[in-house]
Amino acid sequence: MRRLGIALLMSIVCSVRAMAGDPQQLYYALRNKVLSVKDYTADVKMKIDIDYMKIPQLDGKLYFKSPDKMKMVRKDGISILPKKNINLALGSLIPPGDVTVIDVGTAVLNGKTLRVLKVIPEAENTGIILTKVWIDEATVMAWRTETTTRDEGTVVMELTYGKYTKYSLPDKISIIMDVKEYKLPAGVTMDYREVPQDKPKPKEDAKAQKKKGSINIAYSNYVVNKGLDDAIFADPKPAKK
């Protein structure tokens, strides 16, 4: 583990020195670093804050395998993860392959001055149209991404680093995403309506606006690049048709 940390640190230092001032190189350095984490497991505390989802904090173990395999396991419990395109992995929110990078200057985020890049993939089949990424040039770590996807709207990820900086893995992430409508016929669910209280009806124009939701995850006890079997990610029951 210590050897891995040193290797990562070396690569950061080398990259920064070599690519300073070149946004394209900065982006590639970031991506290489992100993709250098081949797998990890971590204990997570996840809070989903979406209007129609009434879900308490979910504690569980998160398994990740590059590039996009992810699974959350809760003992005897139900786990909920966003689908593939809005993965909780940073690697899925930044464009792969050849890209065009535009430097849009710096911005201050939580008191930290960060380089802001716009990254456009050259391939058309990536699912990502554009990613805006806020990078700490000193450590080559992304603190925020704003990804416009083809099918899932815009996904914003904010990352906070602390104890696991040496693996370039966040302590906390926050994902803000577009949320689709949820509705089941009341005649089927036969809900209990709180009859005596006249609840204010949602405004009509509220429907027209795209709803946003957020998912906040706190990580701990990372175990990185120990090799995870694909079987871990297999759905125990047949997936949805």
Next chain:
Amino acid sequence: MIKLLRIELYKIFRRPRTYISFGVVTATAFIFQLAMGAGGREFIEFGMQDVSEQFNVQGNIINGYLVAYLILQSLLIQIPLLVALVAGDTLAGEANLGTLRLILTRPITRTQLVLIKFFASAIYTVLLITWLAIIALFLSLFMFGDGDMINLKSDAFVLILKHDVIWRYVCSFGFATLAMTTIAALSMFLSAFADNSIGPIISTMGIVVVLTILSNLELPLFNAINPYLFTAHMVGWKGFFDSIPPYSAIGHSALVLVAYTLAFVGGTIYYFNRKDINS
């Protein structure tokens, strides 16, 4: 009074008809459990379509808690019939049998008789709901295991953690007992007017079905009367399966049900004390 209540319960539980209800609950729940075992996943995925578009929901979703909830949801529409089967028979059945006139020539008051009949029906209701709890909840847990429970509402997807479920069931079974006691009181009230039990049983079901339809119609006119329909409050047990139960609304619903129950029992006492027994 206790002696009279014991006699009443003895009469109820010595009659084969009483056990039909327990049999119906058992059979329906068991068929439901088998169906959920066979095709529950497709059924739930259909309900979760909107959620599944964006999220992977994994784990033992079809667990005992969810199956029990679905059984309750469907059975609590039929249980009024099973309650009416006994409560609707309390006075009318005795009239039909001819035993009412014999009972009323004994030195007990008519008010006493109505109260005994009501309490006996309420005890039967408690036992039926307890049986439902055993069959729907414990048998489902045995068959499907436990776990976190999902609840699909018309406007929300609720997830309740495993350790947070049981107390909600205890409360909802308690609430369901109260709601069914209201049905028992209604049935007994109708029973006071009749000389055979078919009328009150069918009338009770008619009233419950019509008012339930009105309660679920989202039309402005019905929304205005909805707070006054006891059927709208009968589903208050579901409130315990919200992420944070709306306690004040549930409390209000419980009070409405208690008020209706008292009104039905009071109405029965008033009418029955003035009724000529011609049967």
Next chain:
Amino acid sequence: MTPIVEIQHVTKSFKGVVRVSDLSFAIGKGDVYGFLGQNGAGKSTTMRMILGLIFPDSGKIFINGTEFNNSRRHLLRHVGAIIERPDMYGYLSAWDNLKIFAALTDTSIPATRLHEVLEQVGLKGREKDKVKTYSQGMKQRLGIAIALVHQPDLLILDEPTNGLDPQGIAEIRELIRSLSKDHGKTVMVSSHLLYEIEQVATRMLILHKGNKIAEGLVGDLLNPNEMQVDVRIVPREGVAALIAASGWAGQMVVADNTLLTFRLNKEKIPALAAWLVGQGIGIVEIRSKHSLEDYFLSLTND
């Protein structure tokens, strides 16, 4: 002495039809009070009013000198009744039925009393059988056991011999007599048959379409001096004149060529028969009956 039951000007209508009209009577302690009337005369309605099953439109009912409505529960401790059919819980045994109805009092009745009363009505040994397997007569006897179990002073029995075979009728009749004579009970018993009332009652009341027609001691109402004797004869002209001229003229009611009707003492029937034979009148049939019965039958034939 205060009558055990007193009815004062009681009237009851159902849907505009008067069932009992301004009825008053009293039942003294120890009486076997016969309540006679055809079906629909108002007997059951009156009995139901005495038991508080239905409420009079007007008038008052007293039991042991206390107005019934003021103390229904207390007064019913002293009353046992069967109204119309003895309906019970068919799915339960006779013992269970007896136990259930015995418990519907505020006093505790020991099992020995249940055995005693079953013995009294002749159901001992059959008490474990379900009532639905009972014959009508057994149900009737079980009904009487239920009415008797709490040792009431007053028994109200509505048509207790209905549906019974002759032997059953005789048994019930004997039971009623014994209850009155040996146990000092006051019994109010209704029937649509005069003969039955005559057999058991000490006093009687005749009810017709809700109105009291006659009331009094059975001995007075059914006076043996008032027998009606119908003599059917071989047709013969001038019989009426023959009788009018004889010593039987005072007793003759109607006479034509085939039927002669007299009102006379039962003991004079043989002499009348001998006289008719002596006059060469061919007798086909002689029937005697109480004049009250004739009257009652005429009501029944309305």
